[in-house]
Amino acid sequence: MHRQRLVFHVDMDSFYVSVExxxxxxxxxxxxxxxxxxxxxxxxxxASYEARAFGVRSAMPCSQAYRLxxxxxxxxxxxxxxxxxxxxxxxxxxxxxxxxQMASQDEAYLDMSGTERLWGDPEASARSIKxxxxxxxxxxxxxxxxxxxxxxxxxxxxxxxxxxxxxxPGGERGFLAPLDAGRLPGIGAxxxxxxxxxxxxxxxxxxxxxxxxxxxxxxxxGASLWDRASGIDDNAVEPDxxxxxxxxxxxxxxxxxxxxxxxxxxxxxxxxxxxSRLRAQDLTAFTVGIKFRYADFETHGASRxxxxxxxxxxxxxxxxxxxxxxxxxxxxxxxxxxxxASGLVGGGEGQMDMLSAERDExxxxxxxxxxxxxxxxxxxxxxxxx
Numbered sequence: 001m002h003r004q005r006l007v008f009h010v011d012m013d014s015f016y017v018s019v020e021x022x023x024x025x026x027x028x029x030x031x032x033x034x035x036x037x038x039x040x041x042x043x044x045x046x047a048s049y050e051a052r053a054f055g056v057r058s059a060m061p062c063s064q065a066y067r068l069x070x071x072x073x074x075x076x077x078x079x080x081x082x083x084x085x086x087x088x089x090x091x092x093x094x095x096x097x098x099x100x101q102m103a104s105q106d107e108a109y110l111d112m113s114g115t116e117r118l119w120g121d122p123e124a125s126a127r128s129i130k131x132x133x134x135x136x137x138x139x140x141x142x143x144x145x146x147x148x149x150x151x152x153x154x155x156x157x158x159x160x161x162x163x164x165x166x167x168x169p170g171g172e173r174g175f176l177a178p179l180d181a182g183r184l185p186g187i188g189a190x191x192x193x194x195x196x197x198x199x200x201x202x203x204x205x206x207x208x209x210x211x212x213x214x215x216x217x218x219x220x221x222g223a224s225l226w227d228r229a230s231g232i233d234d235n236a237v238e239p240d241x242x243x244x245x246x247x248x249x250x251x252x253x254x255x256x257x258x259x260x261x262x263x264x265x266x267x268x269x270x271x272x273x274x275x276s277r278l279r280a281q282d283l284t285a286f287t288v289g290i291k292f293r294y295a296d297f298e299t300h301g302a303s304r305x306x307x308x309x310x311x312x313x314x315x316x317x318x319x320x321x322x323x324x325x326x327x328x329x330x331x332x333x334x335x336x337x338x339x340x341a342s343g344l345v346g347g348g349e350g351q352m353d354m355l356s357a358e359r360d361e362x363x364x365x366x367x368x369x370x371x372x373x374x375x376x377x378x379x380x381x382x383x384x385x386x
Contacts, residue, residue, distance in 0.1 A: 172231025250338025
């Protein structure tokens with residue numbers, strides 16, 4: 001007998017904002033964004049639903065968000081805190097099924113096929129997941145459930161916030177048909193423009209065009225477009241294996257910076273944040289990279305591979321500074337800079353000798369103490385001297 005496939009999409013509601021409200025309950029009920037200050041050129045990483053009522057959205061420039069809603073509260077504790085909550089979310093989800101794929105820090109796909117005897121029907125198991133996440137992390141989420149990843153992701157977006165929507169087998173086409181074509185994940189601006197030119201507005205319009213015609217109009221991509229608009233998606237949930245590929249941090253300056261000393265200080269701060277996230281996941285990095293953007297938006301990157309992996313902020317800082325000195329034109333001011341760590345391995349891998357191991361262990365204890373202080377009192381509780 002064929003087993004009906006069941007895929008959940010679990011999406012945390014305003015994840016960064018929700019974490020900030022756990023740390024500071026006074027933010028509850030207020031329009032809040034996580035991002036740079038309102039006079040910065042940074043962008044909104046997350047917006048509360050109170051802020052969204054004013055038109056504020058993720059990826060919007062902070063200055064624009066402030067113009068839309070002058071009473072906005074701008075906050076940000078740093079990604080080390082968010083990474084820890086993301087890890088806890090993943091731990092909870094894996095108690096329901098080992099087939100969990102974290103799509104980002106705040107969303108995941110779960111293959112729940114065949115778990116009915118353990119957790120009940122899809123609605124019951126989704127409610128259990130929502131309850132457990134709220135109890136264990138304090139965070140709200142929305143769950144979409146269906147026979148495919150695509151439909152479940154659209155269902156979770158449809159049910160937000162703090163909702164649950166199960167699209168039952170056989171109901172996928174009908175659920176998708178009235179929705180705007182832009183709701184389909186993966187449809188880019190060019191495809192949307194082409195669809196509008198053809199008079200195609202909804203996913204139902206795509207369904208009616210037919211698979212053969214979609215392929216003629218859009219090439220091989222057209223067949224996949226029709227399939228997914230019709231609720232057909234056989235992509236498997238791929239459980240996370242091994243460490244992430246990269247940990248990075250970047251910042252956009254309020255004003256362009258050309259002073260080498262100030263850029264050096266900014267690199268030190270970013271290196272601290274990257275190192276903190278590595279330590280939170282017990283990772284070390286073989287490769288250090290930088291990204292920088294000139295005032296005219298011309299963007300460059302460079303990287304260097306180390307002999308031994310590290311999560312020491314001093315090493316990350318020195319390598320990043322060296323790369324910037326080599327690659328940057330000092331006559332041109334910068335508007336953005338970033339530090340990245342890649343080639344990631346478990347924290348104990350790659351150590352070379354006993355002396356180095358003892359030294360690294362002392363440094364590890366020091367930085368874990370720093371992480372604990374920052375986690376309790378905020379990112380600015382401990383700053384590097386010199």
